[in-house]
Amino acid sequence: MNRYRRISCSDWKSGLNVVLSRVKPWTNCCRCPEAAPPLSRSQATATPGFDTGEKPRLRAVDLARKVQQELRKPQASEPPLSGQQKRVMELKRFSLQLQHVHPNVLAKHLHRAVLYQDKDVVVINKPYGVPVRDDCGATSISSVLHVLSKMMDGMKVKSDSQLLPCLRLEKETTGALLLARSEEVFEHILNLHRNNQVQRKYWVITVGVPVPSEGVIDIPIIEREVTGSRPHYKMALSPLFKMNDAGDGVTKVRAHRQAHSAVTKYRVLDSSSGCSLVELQPFTEVKHQMRVHMALALTCPILGDHKYSHWSKLAPQKLPDHVLGKLGLEQSKSRYLPLHVLARQLTLPGTNGADVNVSCPLPKYFTQTLNRLHLTLPDKKDHT
Numbered sequence: 001m002n003r004y005r006r007i008s009c010s011d012w013k014s015g016l017n018v019v020l021s022r023v024k025p026w027t028n029c030c031r032c033p034e035a036a037p038p039l040s041r042s043q044a045t046a047t048p049g050f051d052t053g054e055k056p057r058l059r060a061v062d063l064a065r066k067v068q069q070e071l072r073k074p075q076a077s078e079p080p081l082s083g084q085q086k087r088v089m090e091l092k093r094f095s096l097q098l099q100h101v102h103p104n105v106l107a108k109h110l111h112r113a114v115l116y117q118d119k120d121v122v123v124i125n126k127p128y129g130v131p132v133r134d135d136c137g138a139t140s141i142s143s144v145l146h147v148l149s150k151m152m153d154g155m156k157v158k159s160d161s162q163l164l165p166c167l168r169l170e171k172e173t174t175g176a177l178l179l180a181r182s183e184e185v186f187e188h189i190l191n192l193h194r195n196n197q198v199q200r201k202y203w204v205i206t207v208g209v210p211v212p213s214e215g216v217i218d219i220p221i222i223e224r225e226v227t228g229s230r231p232h233y234k235m236a237l238s239p240l241f242k243m244n245d246a247g248d249g250v251t252k253v254r255a256h257r258q259a260h261s262a263v264t265k266y267r268v269l270d271s272s273s274g275c276s277l278v279e280l281q282p283f284t285e286v287k288h289q290m291r292v293h294m295a296l297a298l299t300c301p302i303l304g305d306h307k308y309s310h311w312s313k314l315a316p317q318k319l320p321d322h323v324l325g326k327l328g329l330e331q332s333k334s335r336y337l338p339l340h341v342l343a344r345q346l347t348l349p350g351t352n353g354a355d356v357n358v359s360c361p362l363p364k365y366f367t368q369t370l371n372r373l374h375l376t377l378p379d380k381k382d383h384t
Contacts, residue, residue: 083328087329087333088333088336091336091365092336096129097129098129100138101139104144106144110124110144113125114152115176115360117152118350120181121181122152122178123178123358124176125174125175125177125360126141127174128338128363129338141177145165149181162181163180164183165177165178165179166186167193167198167200169343170288170341172304172338172339173339173343175342176345176346176359176360177343199281199346200281200282201345202280202281202342203277203278203279204280204294204302204340205275205277205303206276206300206301207303207309207317207319208274208276208299208300209271209275216264217263217293220255220256221235221236221286222236222237222256223235226313228312234311235286235289235291237292260284261284262284264280264289265280265283269377270378272373272376273322273326275323275373275375277370278294280294288307291305291307291341302341303317304317304337304339319331328372338365340366342363342366343360
């Protein structure tokens with residue numbers, strides 16, 4: 001006897017319906033073609049429940065849509081910067097403006113900064129923080145003068161023009177820098193300088209008011225070692241006179257053979273808030289001459305002179321509280337102050353008989369400090 005009963009097609013369908021009625025509906029079921037329409041490849045990739053064994057790939061259109069959604073989200077508002085924070089950022093940005101740029105960028109900046117030119121000399125406005133010579137490994141003015149000379153010569157391929165720096169300006173000094181266009185002119189200017197026929201006037205902002213308000217400082221300068229936890233070298237005074245034992249006069253002492261003669265003429269142009277705008281005219285050219293004479297001879301260091309504001313240590317310049325308040329700084333941020341020395345005016349005899357007289361405009365940071373300290377320029381004082 002046949003143990004198996006023959007099942008008709010109608011019985012099979014009724015049994016299948018019973019099974020399907022007990023299963024939870026799943027519209028995205030991939031095993032039941034009748035439960036959901038077939039999925040495309042992109043839909044299957046994007047479907048969380050569809051297991052292909054591979055990581056889902058993000059399409060470009062989905063990525064673009066996601067980026068747009070992120071951009072539409074409101075950004076978290078950052079707390080506004082305080083006045084002091086803005087001031088520090090401004091000083092940082094200024095002091096690092098051109099110190100690490102491509103040589104061509106520096107050459108273009110110097111080309112825009114030409115104050116005077118003729119067939120013999122060129123005077124440019126030297127930016128702050130850029131050395132004149134190739135001494136410290138950074139991009140220097142001397143290293144881009146061949147590019148600058150070509151720019152001034154119309155970028156000619158066959159150009160034998162040259163530019164030679166004549167007089168020294170320190171890295172932290174800004175202002176008028178004299179360049180010669182030939183070796184002959186270079187030697188001629190050096191001879192004029194040795195005979196005091198090249199007149200240079202500087203403007204500095206000092207911490208303190210020099211007394212008397214004008215005079216001549218004639219004290220030799222020598223380099224000395226400063227001992228301590230961080231030994232270093234500084235330029236120092238090497239006076240030719242000292243007070244006698246009675247204290248009622250001076251006696252002359254023997255000059256040190258390594259000391260250099262240094263003479264600086266000074267004149268106070270204005271003073272306010274315990275600071276001064278001073279005009280300096282050096283008659284000699286000794287390393288750090290003006291800085292040493294102001295800090296050690298007149299006890300009025302130049303604002304931003306972190307080297308000579310202290311003798312026995314290396315530290316940022318310590319400023320009085322009222323000066324810090326005027327400048328909008330705290331003592332811990334005084335190290336960002338740049339040296340306030342401007343090569344303001346340059347005068348020398350011209351080859352055609354007329355003198356070459358060039359005045360340099362004040363940099364932005366110098367003008368801002370004058371305004372904060374309520375120091376007035378000489379030409380404005382004459383009109384008030």
